[in-house]
Amino acid sequence: MSSQTQIFPDMPALCPETLCVSGLSLARGELTLVRDFNLDLAPGEAVLMSGPNGTGKTSLLRAIAGFIRPEAGTIRIGEHPPTIAAAERLAWLGHADGLKPGESPRQALRFWAAMAGQPRKAILPLMRALAIESVIDRPAGRLSRGQQRRTALVRVALANRPIWLLDEPAGPLDGGGRARLADLVAWHRSRGGSVIAATHQILDWPDARRIDLGTHR
Amino acid sequence: MSSQTQIFPDMPALCPETLCVSGLSLARGELTLVRDFNLDLAPGEAVLMSGPNGTGKTSLLRAIAGFIRPEAGTIRIGEHPPTIAAAERLAWLGHADGLKPGESPRQALRFWAAMAGQPRKAILPLMRALAIESVIDRPAGRLSRGQQRRTALVRVALANRPIWLLDEPAGPLDGGGRARLADLVAWHRSRGGSVIAATHQILDWPDARRIDLGTHR
């Protein structure tokens, strides 16, 4: 796919990984949110998860990442349950962007590149891919909501991990930002990566599977 | 309009108010964001403000609320500049929802009703109008993003003030939530209220004026 070369051709290769959720039930407090949920995600696939507010999209993503312990069912990333071993296969974008107000995107992304063991030189192309290279040295606390979100998306891409878990990635993005996100996801999939995103926006990612968690229940 | 009776017919009448922004220029740090911006908002009107991330929508709303001092130009709410006197005419929804994690919507809304001098009995109908009456006693920290946003919208409506300033009101809302927000806004306008909202979503509020801050610059 052409978007691969557009974004950053020198990125080290990705190790594709499968995700398999079977018979998952989640409860929060008194409430059962998700009952007997099944999902198979092969390399290169994308899932767009929608559903009314409060149905449990965020909870489901957090369970897959291993932050919430499910009531029943299994989650497998490759062969592992979501433990530290499997965590290295996931890239996470939550409601919060994980930015420090005093740290500029450049500083933050250099740090996350080092954490993921990825080369720094990927930072600038990825910032460009999300059209925020001009704010690279502005403290994150002064960025606009959309600029913060884009910085967090760069962090996700920078980790170079096969499975992306994105919770409302497009909420604060403008039209251009959504298009650039779609390109980024297409690039990731072309490299063998996969994505699960919870969203209320209508994102047109080509041949993404759509799950409505509301009707599933 | 029928939505008025649907939502809460017993709400005390609203005192309509005009807003007039003329020749406004805003700067943040070294950056000039908005130059010579003009806006007139009569009772019953709605303005939907869009524009690329980082153009200054949030900054503009904050200036109108009196949180940011403009470089040049004037802002008038009725006859007043945005001071405490004029503040009583504004209802504010920022990026943050203004909720305390340990407080339930019922507790929080009772508090804000008392602050605004409005009757408590409006709380339940408004919660119903946004379809979150079922979570009324759940601590806000455990609500989903969309539920939190809806609670904040109830707070805005509850204050019974003529001019609403909404920063991305619909970001975390599902389709149903957006429809209910549209109803709420229609009800507010039918009572003589007006709204300025910054948004990246396509909200279909009937005959709302649309401003693209990106092209304005």
Added chain:
Amino acid sequence: MNALGAVFAREARLAWAGGGGAAGPAAFFLAAITLAPLAIGPAPDLLMAIGPGIMGFAALLSVLQSADRLFGDDHADGTAELYLLSGATPAWLVLAKVMGQAVATLWPLPVIGLLGALMYGVPVETALVGALALLAAIPALSLIAGFAGALAAGIRRSGLLIALIATPMMVPVLIFAAGAGRSAFEGDERAVANLLLTLAVSLGTTALTPFGIAGAIRSRLG
């Protein structure tokens, strides 16, 4: 219920919510006066001599502990904007807020101060004077802490900055409040004068700091 009453009640409720409540500063106070003898050593006459002073010092630190959350949370969660647009006079509003928290959480301090002084071997009358002085000092201490907290709201590691800003302004209260205890201990008749001075400082602070706090909140939103 009017707006100020609502703010007062909410602040008291939030201070109690989450199980902390009055236990918080009280527990810190208790921890501090328990640790001090461990650091200083068990010599009884030494402890007796420093008893009234340590009570004042520990009370000051307990009040400082909760200062960063009082206005810092409002700054972070968007409540500060809402308060400024609420139409209530900002100075009254912040006074209600600080007092709501103080009334809900700080009343045990004089009681523990009394007990603590007795545990340090301080005579009963001296301990009583000390406890009264603490009571008189609480408004001043919590308003000054609130002022520093409003200035530093939302700053990383604001706790330290708050302590640095607040302590110099707390010096007179500390001198008078601890002085009351000490003069009582030394059988000096200045105890009453010190007590009255503490009260006077508290009144003065109550009249002035709310304006400072309101100004600080507004300036931090810009």
Added chain:
Amino acid sequence: MNALGAVFAREARLAWAGGGGAAGPAAFFLAAITLAPLAIGPAPDLLMAIGPGIMGFAALLSVLQSADRLFGDDHADGTAELYLLSGATPAWLVLAKVMGQAVATLWPLPVIGLLGALMYGVPVETALVGALALLAAIPALSLIAGFAGALAAGIRRSGLLIALIATPMMVPVLIFAAGAGRSAFEGDERAVANLLLTLAVSLGTTALTPFGIAGAIRSRLG
């Protein structure tokens, strides 16, 4: 640069960012040892006797002050999740984090402790022993504060909770560290033993608390 080095360096950088840095705990320490005599009174022999103890006590409080931000900020801004998914061993990661902050911000404490002790009229050798004891106590104090901070991350008024959780665990360090200064003051040869014990507690804490902290972070995400 490997992951742990990166965490260490980032934490040190964040501690310095925004102008606070090493000045924070140091300034608090200075404020505490300045206020104590105001509360206790100026009598020189009294101050000399409590000098070593007050230094240990004030150092403990300074370390506590920054504890709520160390893990609380990560919890609030979503960094905690990212750390857990980073693939680095959590215990090592938190150790690097705590040490990064400690190295960046706590090194002035022994220096000010030395100066402070001299200002309290403590003899030079005693003051030196006290400063060494502070140095030896810093790892233990900051790790215990970090543990309490991780347990209380994101809780309203976590500062108080942290103080409550941490102080009992800090008792041994405080006893040995302040004990070293006091024994030196009293010309007691137990000074060296106390110094070594402080160091031993610090080493033990370094070996154990990281697991506790990592577990606490994970449990607070659920």
Added chain:
Amino acid sequence: MLSYFSNPQRFDQLARVLIPIFGGLALVLLGVGVWLALFNSPPDYQQGETIRIMYVHVPAAYMAMALYVALAVASFVYFVWRHALADTAAEVIAPIGAVFTMLALFTGSLWGKPMWGTWWEWDARMTSVLVLLLVYLGYMALRAALEDSQQAARTGAILAMAGIINLVIVKFSVDWWSSLHQPASVIRLDGPTIHSSQLWPLAIMALAYTFLAGWLVLYRLRSQALRRRARALQRQRDQLARQREEAVS
């Protein structure tokens, strides 16, 4: 008057004239003062030669307080009239004041060793100067922690104005607390109680310190103002370039 000099150009002209005058006066007065203090004044009948430390110490203590007053006044002017120059003044005064405070502490404790036998005494006056140092440090730390310059300016101004209470503490602390320190002997309602052979060198040193501080403040103020203007010009140029680009495309 205020608004007259808040104009950057006019301030710059004025500063260019005043800076050499202040610098020169400071140099000359310091020379004379040091000569008088060290060689041409009698040793004290009680304190002997150590009295000479006084000529360094007392003016430093006085500058520590005077500069805080200046800081508070500049902050007040900024807060009410929003002259950017007043804020810059506050910004540059603080570290200079802190240095003079440290000098007062340092020379005071040098003096204390021969006089009282200790470097440091928890005496009211000394302690309150230490507190004044904390006030300066707190002000600088708050400003440094606020990234937005407008927020730093307004918030700092509020703190500086509130901090004026500490001068009251410094001034009256002697009466509140039992004290070893000299009671005020120069500035008294019934005239100075100090001998004229000591008063003269002291007065000259005080004047010298004042001009030194004035020179430091003006110098840093001018360079800060120039930096601000350079930044503004750069911004203008960038914006013009951007507009030209837009016009072309």
